[in-house]
Amino acid sequence: MPGTRHTDREYEAQLGELRERLLAMTARVVEMISASILALAARDEELARRTIERDHRVNRDELEADELCLQILARRQPMASDLRFITRALKMVTDLERIGDLAVNVCERALDLAELPPLKPYRDIPRMAELAQGMIRDAIEAFVSGDSERAAAVLARDDEVDRLYESVYLEILSIMRREEGVLESGIHVQSVAKYLERIADHATNLAEEVIYLLKGRDVRHQGKLDPGSSP
């Protein structure tokens, strides 16, 4: 009896459509992160504005994916891996939409910084962006290939992004203490680092959602629950 496809082809197509929407939305937000960092580093205001505009499409992706999940829940009453997929897809689109918003925030700071003298060459910030994008890509590729170990490997990489954020924060703090007239740009650069750190957190959520989806095992908040509660 075991099969790989749903006997009801329309149901199979609906699940396939949701999967495609998630992949397309992921590709869009990853591109937005790249563009936002490029706009920041190149002081390219036009690119920053265009990237901000692209978030409208991501917002629409969220609404459409939510609606599709709702329709599948109402009409199909999914079970087992399908149920895990739909419930996790609802969370994943929220994370992806927030990532899009944070890329917009990076662009807004890029516009602010383009009008100020450069603070210093960017070193850790592009590295943070690269890591965060890699985490998102790996989480989603783990989803596509059904590789839960690849998703698990994403979780550990959040610590590296956190360390880089700490390093940027201390460096900016030191510059602002040391130099005159850099307060505004320092705050903007620190904000950018914080946005990227938050993007990596959402990428971690994506990886946790993929692990649950693939293995039925909830790995969220490990060691961070009050002792009386059960996961």
Next chain:
Amino acid sequence: MMPAQELAAGPARSAGRPVVPRLEVEPALVSPDQATCQVKIAAHRLSAWFGAQQVLRGVSLDMPRCQVTAIIGPSGCGKSTFIRCLNRMHELTPGARTEGVIALDDQVVNTRAVDPVLLRRRVGMVFQKPNPFPSMSIRENVLAGLRLTGSLRRGAGDELAERALRQAALWDEVKDRLDEPGLGLSGGQQQRLCIARALAVEPEVLLMDEPCSALDPIATARIEDLIHELRLRYTLVIVTHNMQQAARVSDRTAFFLLGELVELGPTERLFTSPSDPRTEDYITGKFG
């Protein structure tokens, strides 16, 4: 001769409740967490045939007291045969036979030493299609089982009928028309009447074979609500094609396929993260 019969010893019945022989082997039948989840009725290596065709293949399944065990699986998987074995209705079919052990309270019951009629008092059954006796009133339908077994005390009928109808959540709807024909009720009411009839003989286990498949969603909701009530007093085993119903009403779910028990688990786990890929395929609708 069935192995179970070889295990059997002692008198078959006494003046009151049937006395069935003790099961002296197979300790695995008793759940390890017996203190909180005592096994009420169990099948051990149960196989069943219709003539030469084998429909159950060595099924072992414990059904704990005060819990609802749902049995799901595609048509022909043996789920109805399984529950019909539990109260020995399977053997009523010409050419049908079983092997293995059915134990009620650790006592083997599928042996010639046990009177199947008395067993069916302890292990009642509700069928797919409501089947009130057509010539009987609502009251007489409820009391029919007691009359058949000669255990209805004189003057106790009204009280017993009311109690069973209340337990079946039907009393308020029929209390003013107890002498009207049972067939005059709606389908959902007829099914609850059949549940009342099954409860009137005070069974310990209630088997339900697709009890809502002929009912509309409102009548189904009433029966499911009733199942939640009944599980506080009885051990319930429900066979259903409707997976959402199994998910709604049961504590544990068993998935049968081709006469075998593929997987048994807590309902909340089985419908979210089944262990066996065959269960996963069935409940997600991948039928190959």
